[in-house]
Amino acid sequence: xxxxxVLIVVAGPSGVGKGTVCSKVxxxxxxxxxxxxxxxxxxxxxxxxxxxxFFVSREKFDEMAANDEFLEYADVFGNRYGTPRKYVExxxxxxxxxxxxxxxxxxxxVMERCPEALFIFILPPSFDELKKRLVKRGSESEEQLAMxxxxxxxxxxxxxxxxxxxxxxxxxxxxxEVISIIVAEKCSVKRNTHFIDGLxxx
Amino acid sequence: xxxxxVLIVVAGPSGVGKGTVCSKVxxxxxxxxxxxxxxxxxxxxxxxxxxxxFFVSREKFDEMAANDEFLEYADVFGNRYGTPRKYVExxxxxxxxxxxxxxxxxxxxVMERCPEALFIFILPPSFDELKKRLVKRGSESEEQLAMxxxxxxxxxxxxxxxxxxxxxxxxxxxxxEVISIIVAEKCSVKRNTHFIDGLxxx
Numbered sequence: 001x002x003x004x005x006v007l008i009v010v011a012g013p014s015g016v017g018k019g020t021v022c023s024k025v026x027x028x029x030x031x032x033x034x035x036x037x038x039x040x041x042x043x044x045x046x047x048x049x050x051x052x053x054f055f056v057s058r059e060k061f062d063e064m065a066a067n068d069e070f071l072e073y074a075d076v077f078g079n080r081y082g083t084p085r086k087y088v089e090x091x092x093x094x095x096x097x098x099x100x101x102x103x104x105x106x107x108x109x110v111m112e113r114c115p116e117a118l119f120i121f122i123l124p125p126s127f128d129e130l131k132k133r134l135v136k137r138g139s140e141s142e143e144q145l146a147m148x149x150x151x152x153x154x155x156x157x158x159x160x161x162x163x164x165x166x167x168x169x170x171x172x173x174x175x176x177e178v179i180s181i182i183v184a185e186k187c188s189v190k191r192n193t194h195f196i197d198g199l200x201x202x
Numbered sequence: 203x204x205x206x207x208v209l210i211v212v213a214g215p216s217g218v219g220k221g222t223v224c225s226k227v228x229x230x231x232x233x234x235x236x237x238x239x240x241x242x243x244x245x246x247x248x249x250x251x252x253x254x255x256f257f258v259s260r261e262k263f264d265e266m267a268a269n270d271e272f273l274e275y276a277d278v279f280g281n282r283y284g285t286p287r288k289y290v291e292x293x294x295x296x297x298x299x300x301x302x303x304x305x306x307x308x309x310x311x312v313m314e315r316c317p318e319a320l321f322i323f324i325l326p327p328s329f330d331e332l333k334k335r336l337v338k339r340g341s342e343s344e345e346q347l348a349m350x351x352x353x354x355x356x357x358x359x360x361x362x363x364x365x366x367x368x369x370x371x372x373x374x375x376x377x378x379e380v381i382s383i384i385v386a387e388k389c390s391v392k393r394n395t396h397f398i399d400g401l402x403x404x
Contacts, residue, residue, distance in 0.1 A: 121391075123398075123401060124401075126401070126404060127401065127404050153402075156398075156401060156402050157402055159391065159398050159401075159402075160391055160395070160398055162391055163390065163391060164386065164389045164390055164391060165389060165391055165394050165397075165398060166389055167397075176385070177385060177386075177389050179382070180381070180382035180383075180385035180386045180389075181382075181385075181386040181389060183378070183379060183382035183383075183386075184366065184379075184382045184383040184385075184386035184387070185386070187366045187367060187368055187379050187382075187383060188365065188366055189323075189361065189362055189364055189365060189366060189367055192367050193362070195367075195369075196325075196358075196361050196362055196367060199325060199326075199328070199329065199358060199361075200355075200358050200359055200361075202328060202329050
């Protein structure tokens with residue numbers, strides 16, 4: 001049956017593992033289009049231009065923001081991240097679901113502009129576990145780590161504004177939960193009014 | 203994580219295959235408790251007392267209804283079906299999710315009494331397909347068949363009052379969709395307020 005396309009927003013505090021969860025989701029749901037963000041931060045080891053991010057200069061980013069070319073953008077620890085609006089709209093119009101893996105700031109902007117999107121908040125099993133993961137990643141200084149943790153605490157208070165929470169305790173379970181949420185969303189009555197009307201009138 | 207228990211209501215018109223879908227769901231989600239209804243209708247071939255239904259006399263049924271012992275009950279083509287309230291409450295209190303596979307009349311009663319339940323409407327891919335399935339089942343007379351079809355048409359107009367629709371075109375897909383809806387529901391923010399509060403305060 002024809003189902004409405006969904007803009008899926010997966011957000012969570014830094015270090016919660018939302019990128020890893022989303023990669024796993026993608027493996028099982030290849031029909032979903034992953035949005036590629038633009039960023040001013042430097043590429044981490046293994047990250048590829050146009051696959052993980054579009055790496056752009058600060059000047060280019062600000063020009064795009066001024067031209068209202070982003071669905072959302074945010075400053076995260078001095079680096080900027082943004083979702084190209086045109087890219088997302090094209091995919092949704094061409095009958096694809098689009099997944100945005102973004103930070104909380106960005107998700108809140110999308111919530112204002114596209115309240116009909118599906119909002120999933122990835123949470124750590126505990127605050128201590130989040131700290132462990134950030135330390136293990138080892139890409140931040142002591143000061144950056146403290147800043148991220150304080151920020152994460154504040155960000156978690158936004159979870160009740162989302163539609164769903166997924167606790168990233170076990171990676172496989174978290175991915176299955178995100179997949180289930182997407183499958184369920186496409187069965188929701190609110191996204192199938194045309195189909196139901198057609199069936200009743202048939 | 204501790205998640206709130208859910209009362210899951212799966213309903214659909216006669217002949218849509220909701221029983222077959224629910225059996226498939228049960229195979230994959232053995233943690234879920236299937237509610238056993240009381241009915242005054244005669245057992246079909248293969249149906250077992252206490253497993254598929256509690257087969258009771260009309261007198262016993264009416265006595266239970268008068269004593270408010272049913273969460274819902276309905277008269278379906280001259281036979282009565284009811285969900286024992288005590289059975290469902292005990293299971294929910296003992297930390298089990300409970301699934302009710304009932305007709306639309308019954309679902310509408312549960313919607314009034316337990317609006318916090320999860321309501322899933324099983325739809326046929328088309329009205330013609332529903333007709334084919336009822337004919338194939340061959341357990342009804344011509345007159346009964348016409349009555350069921352007319353009733354199904356009326357019942358489908360209640361679909362928009364439910365939370366989700368699942369089209370039973372392919373049995374496996376339908377079962378996966380029901381399972382996904384249940385998994386998603388348990389991740390919904392509204393069913394996890396205690397967990398979120400605890401995490402923010404930790």
